[in-house]
Amino acid sequence: MLKVSAVNDLVVRFANVNGTGSASANNIFAKSIFRMGLPVSPKNIFPSNIQGLPTWYEVRISEKGYLGRRDGIDLMVAINPQSFAKDVASVRSGGFLLYDNTKKLYDEFLRDDIHFIGVPMTALCREHYTDPRQRQLFKNIVYLGAVATLINIEVQVIKDIISEQFERKPKLIPPNFKALELGINYVKEHYEYPLSIQLERRDNVGDSIMIDGNAATALGSIYAGATFMAWYPITPSTSVAKAFEKYAKKLRVDPETGKNKFAIVQAEDELAAIGMVIGASWNGARSFTSTSGPGVSLMNEFIGLSYFAEIPAVLVNVQRGGPSTGMPTRTQQPDIISSAYASHGDTKHVMLFPSTPAECFDFAAKAFDLADRLQTLIFLMTDLDLGMNDHMSPPFKWDDAQQYDRGKVLSAEELEAGVDFGRYLDVDGDGIPNRTIPATHPTKGSFFTRGTSRDEYARYTEDGAAYVRNVDRLLRKWDTAKTLVPAPEFYREKNDRQAGLIFFGTTTYAALEAMELLENEGILLDAMRIKAFPFHQDVTDFVAQHEIIYVVEQNRDAQFRTLLINELEVSPDRLVPILNYDGMPITADRITKLIQEAQLIDA
């Protein structure tokens, strides 16, 4: 029988039951491989459920550093009877399947082109533990030990991680080690090991860290000086709030008084959450909210107010599949258009597209500077894949010499000196007016904030000319934004090929791998990763320079492509959509295949 054979290039998938403690064991698995110096990319595939439904954890290990998903499961750890048939079917031919053979496997499940490895996890736990909860929990550690032996993970690395995890509950370390040994010893006694798919220590992760994007976003917000967060629970953004709270409690409590240098309000809904953020920002505190598509829909009216009344705000949109409740626990990039032009009237909004946790951190901090500088709402556009999965990432960096850019906020001294304050007066020609924070000066600088039209001095007016002057100034401000947002990243020394590739956010991982796969097929593409909207001049130039551009994204309607067509006024013929929208992160194989097909049609 064919045997898949590979060193440091494999996909392992764990099929578990939600709520059985498997997540912890699976995280140890990924972390131990990372500590062996191997690039690793874990993905949680989970249901909208707390306990009982199937959940998967898929880990790609790639010595070369490919961090996107890859089709073809080399090793399936099939712990869930409910999904067993599907799990057996999903293993690639010649691959391996580890299962619990406490009970005999039905013949109908067997496949003759994959290798079945049985370990009696339930029986071992029943024999060695008395407490029912422990019997269930340690099954996870038993399979971890078995897998480690099968693919050659260093046991000491796993033990170190377990010891660190239970540093504060050292009593739990020995029973965990025991379970680990049960799995290891059973495999050693019954099978040849390691398998033909195995790992070897390398030094390929450098100073990288492993963290999820939501935690990185929260930490970036702490560093940016956000003092107020309002939020409403919604998957996949909830963990931004939880991480902000965690880091704030660690980094923002006054040691003398024990009081908080931050405030977090769990709002009654997303409308209130964004309203609170706008209220706090209006009053001079850096503030933000995090949500997902349905939440953004609810926030639309306030988003328009922020745009028109020119109040800074940061909105983290951790995208998920839509519309409606859509695919709450699956990933997509489906809110490009609805965020770019959110709300009624003529509106457009700055969006930032990080693709790694380090960028979530940097762009979160950047978002607060941009919001203050541009006096408007900034979308930080991530997605479930980036937000909720651990990613290998460059480490976080903060330049202690840098200063927050709080934008054009007039001080009491400036007001006292008699500066001509018109809240909506374009003083510098960049479309950005001066702003005052309430209570700055006893008699100067107060004004009335409203969503209705007003003149340059914030006086209510229904005069059409004043309205036009105001919204035209907002367009000048939009042009200023183009010079302030992060420039795109290029991957060739010269962008002189005929065809180009455009991608952003989490699509980057698979797109970069696809570039190499295509190159192997003789298809050479220039590439550009866009980091922000409005589009930087470099984006405009790249699009102008290429005859054909493949725009890779994760939604049905090629929304990013539409945004490019609409904003850059280019012919749709030149922009070819390369799409994936089944809720799973896009793969390099899919991108490669679709581009090859497109080229055939073109030819």
Added chain:
Amino acid sequence: MTYIRPTFRHPALPKNKIGYAKADYEGAISTLCAGCGHDSISAAIVQACYEMSIEPHRLAKLSGIGCSSKTPTYFLSNSHGFNSVHGRMPSIATGANMANKELIYLGVSGDGDTASIGMGQFVHAIRRNLNMTYIVMNNGCYGLTKGQDSATADFGSISKSQGVANPFQAIDLIGMALELNATFVGRSFSGDKGQLIPMIKAAISHPGFALLDVISPCVTFNNNKGSTKSYDFVRDHIEVTSVLDFVPHQEEILIDYEEGSTASVELHDGSKVMLSKLAPNWDPRDRTSAMRRLQDAKLNGEILTGLLYIDENSKDLHDMINTVDQPLNTLKEEDLCPGQSALEAINASLR
């Protein structure tokens, strides 16, 4: 057309303790209908703030959308104002308050803005005991869109624009606020300045959510025969729970109150609310008695006004979430950013 008041002030105008004349608390000329109850409430706000010697820039006036929500333009023009989104003033107030705990937050809303579109935010601001004064200018109709019945329109009331008896039950904001454990609950009438001004002062001094439901007749759409929110109807059915006085901090109490029927409620800043001629079996510090009194008034067809309930031990949202004493919006980069060294430790923990 923009209405601008002359800024000239006669030098001999009387001044308050901090040197401001009453005119310094006024706003632009009202564009509401002549005789609108809301203008009386605006005038009461001006008077209360003047008498309390509030520094105008230390107060933020916030509103939603509607006739009532237009009024912040007509008072305190030296204060920052925010005319926000329909029904969403409480969220703006919450955020603003979180950013700076030191300012006075005066929210103005209407019955549509509060009891319909804004019901969700209204009740949650009460739950959080947000430190603000929340005035509902309650006229039972949507004036700005020509008089549709609102959710506080009484069952059977006939407005001019609808012309038929309202078939729906009214939402009583006062009863609901009591039920939600609001810490300061009062009702007044725009036509009773003597009662309204001290109530506004007490509400501003209260360290928590202070609700004032002020019946404020809509002269254009809901002041007709058959309406239960008309001047005539309210005057005929009003039942005042007590005579109320607001005594600022450190001022001597000069009036002699009749013993046995008087309550003195001390506010956190040392000011006092003196209540006299109390109704029997009712104590404004006892929520249950206030709820009972309100139910009795309903059965008797009375419109109960006055300070119905006050919690003297009110703890506001900042107390609950333990924020630092310094306003969050004044914290500087060095207070907020942990710097690269802390980040290196975090990086190390993620390997």
